[in-house]
Amino acid sequence: MTASSLDRRGFLAVGGGAAAATLLGAAGKGAADAKARVVLVRRREVLGADGRVNGPVIHSMLNEAVAALLGAKDAGEAWRRLVKPADVVGVKSNVWGPLPTPPELEQAIREEIVRAGVRPEDVAVDDRGVRSNPVFRRMTALVNVRPMRTHAWSGLGTCLKNVIMFVDNPPDYHGDSCATLGALWQLPQIAGKVRLNVLVMLTPQFHSVGPHSFAKDLVWPYYGLIVGVQPAPVDATGARIVQAKRRQHFGADRPISPSPHHIEIAGSRYGLGPTEPAQIDLVRLGFADDALV
Amino acid sequence: MPMLLAGAVMIATALPTWPDEAAGWKAAAPPGRYDRRTIFEYIDGHGEVYLAYGMSACDTRRYAGPEGEGDVVVDAFEMASPADAFGVFTHSREGEPVDLGQGASYAYGTLFFWKGRHFVSVYAERESERARGAVMALGRAVAASIGETGDPPALALRLPREGLDETSLVYLRHPRILEAHVPVGPDNPLGVGPQAPAVTGRYRTGAGTADLVVVEYADEVTAVAAAAGFAGRFLDGDRPAHGDDGWRASGPVTSRVRAYVLRAPSRAAALALLAEVTKGGHP
Numbered sequence: 001m002t003a004s005s006l007d008r009r010g011f012l013a014v015g016g017g018a019a020a021a022t023l024l025g026a027a028g029k030g031a032a033d034a035k036a037r038v039v040l041v042r043r044r045e046v047l048g049a050d051g052r053v054n055g056p057v058i059h060s061m062l063n064e065a066v067a068a069l070l071g072a073k074d075a076g077e078a079w080r081r082l083v084k085p086a087d088v089v090g091v092k093s094n095v096w097g098p099l100p101t102p103p104e105l106e107q108a109i110r111e112e113i114v115r116a117g118v119r120p121e122d123v124a125v126d127d128r129g130v131r132s133n134p135v136f137r138r139m140t141a142l143v144n145v146r147p148m149r150t151h152a153w154s155g156l157g158t159c160l161k162n163v164i165m166f167v168d169n170p171p172d173y174h175g176d177s178c179a180t181l182g183a184l185w186q187l188p189q190i191a192g193k194v195r196l197n198v199l200v201m202l203t204p205q206f207h208s209v210g211p212h213s214f215a216k217d218l219v220w221p222y223y224g225l226i227v228g229v230q231p232a233p234v235d236a237t238g239a240r241i242v243q244a245k246r247r248q249h250f251g252a253d254r255p256i257s258p259s260p261h262h263i264e265i266a267g268s269r270y271g272l273g274p275t276e277p278a279q280i281d282l283v284r285l286g287f288a289d290d291a292l293v
Numbered sequence: 294m295p296m297l298l299a300g301a302v303m304i305a306t307a308l309p310t311w312p313d314e315a316a317g318w319k320a321a322a323p324p325g326r327y328d329r330r331t332i333f334e335y336i337d338g339h340g341e342v343y344l345a346y347g348m349s350a351c352d353t354r355r356y357a358g359p360e361g362e363g364d365v366v367v368d369a370f371e372m373a374s375p376a377d378a379f380g381v382f383t384h385s386r387e388g389e390p391v392d393l394g395q396g397a398s399y400a401y402g403t404l405f406f407w408k409g410r411h412f413v414s415v416y417a418e419r420e421s422e423r424a425r426g427a428v429m430a431l432g433r434a435v436a437a438s439i440g441e442t443g444d445p446p447a448l449a450l451r452l453p454r455e456g457l458d459e460t461s462l463v464y465l466r467h468p469r470i471l472e473a474h475v476p477v478g479p480d481n482p483l484g485v486g487p488q489a490p491a492v493t494g495r496y497r498t499g500a501g502t503a504d505l506v507v508v509e510y511a512d513e514v515t516a517v518a519a520a521a522g523f524a525g526r527f528l529d530g531d532r533p534a535h536g537d538d539g540w541r542a543s544g545p546v547t548s549r550v551r552a553y554v555l556r557a558p559s560r561a562a563a564l565a566l567l568a569e570v571t572k573g574g575h576p
Contacts, residue, residue, distance in 0.1 A: 176479035177472050209387050210414050213339050215401035258473045
């Protein structure tokens with residue numbers, strides 16, 4: 001990958017500083033109209049017949065995607081560009097009961113961060129406890145990882161939304177179908193720290209029913225991960241897949257409700273990356289059947 | 294903080310008496326009860342929906358299925374009023390209608406119904422024909438255990454029936470619920486709230502669909518102020534205007550009740566729907 005394949009203007013608004021310079025390589029190479037690279041990797045072997053996640057397979061998928069995202073010669077180089085030994089890294093996960101971030105993926109991310117030189121005691125994985133977790137309180141870098149699902153207030157539970165646990169009162173961001181979630185990324189505890197977004201698409205949820213917002217028939221095996229630096233193009237790609245699945249399932253164009261417009265707004269208002277397909281450099285790894293995008 | 298509903302009944306009734314067994318599914322634990330504060334410990338990420346309808350308690354019980362079958366979970370929410378129970382049902386309903394309680398539907402292994410002040414969900418964690426039988430049996434038992442009935446809100450009758458997709462009718466009194474059905478933009482422009490309930494529905498028109506929202510304000514002054522705010526933001530003076538998502542129009546139904554048309558495919562469709570709801574003949 002070249003520096004120009006990242007949307008530099010958008011990424012700098014998110015990451016800024018040293019992290020941006022590290023990822024972008026030589027300063028000034030990113031053109032304002034460059035596409036944002038997003039990697040979609042899919043491997044059938046990642047899910048067993050019983051639905052369990054295959055740890056080694058998801059680890060290799062993650063590494064393939066990260067290397068392709070940064071144009072690195074191997075995963076080790078890519079991770080060393082994402083984090084530095086002096087970093088304190090928070091891995092923001094998601095523990096939602098029916099569809100949590102797979103522990104195997106959390107473990108893979110942690111291992112790669114440590115392998116890149118970060119001290120084990122300077123890495124933590126957390127969700128609900130991020131505001132009190134001592135590692136998160138002194139973090140210099142953040143890896144954001146969660147599964148894609150439909151959501152009662154925001155339309156979709158996205159990487160953009162996953163950082164809402166960093167604020168005292170999440171309902172403050174629920175207005176207008178969570179339109180201003182992008183503002184979260186300007187908070188001091190997050191701005192300039194996010195190095196990687198991983199949207200888990202192993203079994204995305206395309207619709208919600210009932211108090212528990214879940215039914216087994218509302219997820220499907222997609223066997224994928226979507227990985228990017230900026231959250232908006234990652235989420236926009238995932239959203240297109242979910243919308244296509246809804247069209248396939250319902251046999252009609254039934255829009256995600258409420259509208260997940262927080263994704264487009266995150267890009268246009270908060271500079272968190274492009275959301276239009278024409279502005280996204282989508283790299284596909286693995287099998288292509290039923291990709292829906 | 295979730296918007297509190299003034300006047301919401303906060304004292305829940307006694308624990309329900311539900312069967313210990315139904316269609317081969319046996320109670321796996323004693324009944325549980327959650328209140329407005331503890332509901333988030335039980336329903337992760339969705340509790341605000343029920344608070345938005347004035348929930349005072351949620352009674353729940355899990356039933357273990359026979360070998361090879363999943364559990365069935367019963368959740369009975371006690372809402373502030375029958376109108377709220379009707380409202381949360383209209384917000385949640387999905388799938389095929391079922392003759393149970395005062396209105397019911399079934400989709401994806403979940404039965405929903407309302408009766409009196411109660412909204413009930415019976416959820417099969419693994420859907421099967423046998424599990425559906427247990428869901429229905431438990432639903433009937435729970436419905437029978439609720440002695441009271443209640444009336445749907447009169448406001449729901451304000452929606453003209455011609456052209457209305459009945460499954461799209463939603464009664465609400467919280468702006469977040471309205472946003473889930475009709476994209477109205479930020480800052481609650483219609484002034485919906487605990488003292489300003491609304492009903493919304495989607496209409497088939499000649500060239501597409503349109504949304505109608507009818508809001509009942511606490512008094513005329515509030516109604517006029519809300520209408521002026523809507524007009525300033527969405528209309529051309531008090532005349533229909535075209536926005537990114539279609540035509541919008543507004544007009545009075547009574548001194549306290551206003552109608553808003555959104556996402557109409559044409560100016561004529563917006564005005565026709567507005568004329569239908571404001572012409573009278575509805576309670």
